[in-house]
Amino acid sequence: MEPVYHRLPVVDAGGMELHLPVVDLGPSPPRLCVVAGIHGDEPSPLVLVDRLVVALRERELHAGVRIVAAANVPALLQRSRWSSWDDEDMNRIGDGDGGPALTRRLAAAVVAACQGCEVAINLHNFVMRTPLLAVWPPGQSPEHQARHEALLAALDPHVVWVFGDTPNDQHAFSTSLDAAIERRGCHVLAVEMSDLPELDEPLLARALAGVMRVAAAVGCLADHERPPRKNRVYVHRKLVRAPGAGIFEPIAALGGPVAPGDVVGELVPLERPGQRVQIKADEAGWLIQRLGRRFVRPGDMIFTVGRAAR
Ligand SMILES: [Zn+2]
Numbered sequence: 001m002e003p004v005y006h007r008l009p010v011v012d013a014g015g016m017e018l019h020l021p022v023v024d025l026g027p028s029p030p031r032l033c034v035v036a037g038i039h040g041d042e043p044s045p046l047v048l049v050d051r052l053v054v055a056l057r058e059r060e061l062h063a064g065v066r067i068v069a070a071a072n073v074p075a076l077l078q079r080s081r082w083s084s085w086d087d088e089d090m091n092r093i094g095d096g097d098g099g100p101a102l103t104r105r106l107a108a109a110v111v112a113a114c115q116g117c118e119v120a121i122n123l124h125n126f127v128m129r130t131p132l133l134a135v136w137p138p139g140q141s142p143e144h145q146a147r148h149e150a151l152l153a154a155l156d157p158h159v160v161w162v163f164g165d166t167p168n169d170q171h172a173f174s175t176s177l178d179a180a181i182e183r184r185g186c187h188v189l190a191v192e193m194s195d196l197p198e199l200d201e202p203l204l205a206r207a208l209a210g211v212m213r214v215a216a217a218v219g220c221l222a223d224h225e226r227p228p229r230k231n232r233v234y235v236h237r238k239l240v241r242a243p244g245a246g247i248f249e250p251i252a253a254l255g256g257p258v259a260p261g262d263v264v265g266e267l268v269p270l271e272r273p274g275q276r277v278q279i280k281a282d283e284a285g286w287l288i289q290r291l292g293r294r295f296v297r298p299g300d301m302i303f304t305v306g307r308a309a310r
Helices: 044-059 072-080 103-116 142-155 167-174 177-183 202-219
Strands: 004-013 016-025 031-036 064-068 119-126 133-136 159-162 187-194 233-241 246-250 263-269 277-280 285-290 295-298 301-308
Touching: 004 103, 016 044, 016 072, 016 103, 031 103, 031 202, 044 064, 044 202, 064 103, 064 187, 072 103, 103 177, 119 177, 119 202, 133 142, 142 187, 142 202, 159 263, 167 202, 167 233, 177 246, 187 202, 233 285, 263 285
Parallel strands: 031 064, 031 119, 119 187, 133 159, 159 233
Antiparallel strands: 004 016, 016 064, 133 187, 233 301, 246 263, 246 295, 263 277, 285 301
């Protein structure tokens, strides 16, 4: 089944045309939409969707799969989270609310591309080394939660990040691109993984197998996928940031248990080499995400500890 590459027109911006690149596989209409490149500094999803197109090309599809490989081309070309054309975060403006800013028009096009699909998978990556991680959004009905659980069983991530469920958390989620897509009747799985330097083959294999099982769950593929590993954990996530600028050197192993006071890594301070600063966990749980050796600025994300959520 050969992919069909096409482009949805977004805007004629003063003589410069902008398009949303879309790949369609299988019979139309599509039932699953996989979205990559919402944030311009997150290139890992493109590696996964490349593997996905190659894998689906060899398979018989009973319903269509749509792939938005580069949701936010202006930001990707600038290698920054959002484009400096309008400084709008594509993940925080819903469906763009009819606004004229280019990122808003692109968000509207992404929502339109997902409309009519049963499920959308929105792919992101962290700078921190991250296992296959799916989001459990706040404020959902029991029916939505049951559907989400079934789709997570298919995706089979290592970790499920359970969001806080306060009114503030619910409001923050309601303004997201994911929530805008859900308001059009398409269930969203938001998925995170590692940045390119630490995107290894086992992580890619797990992610690809998971997306293929979701495709089977919505009827795009016959149900002959690799069985899930079923070792996922549900956690609340506590983020620890860099206390200063310098080189972060990781020590603790990713995925293992941590206790308050455990040294997760060390910071080689920019201004005082030879005077390493220990960076410790301040609560008990699992070390869910952690930077590799990287240059950090004060406030950059260093690691997260996951506390069991159920
Ligand atoms: Zn992102």
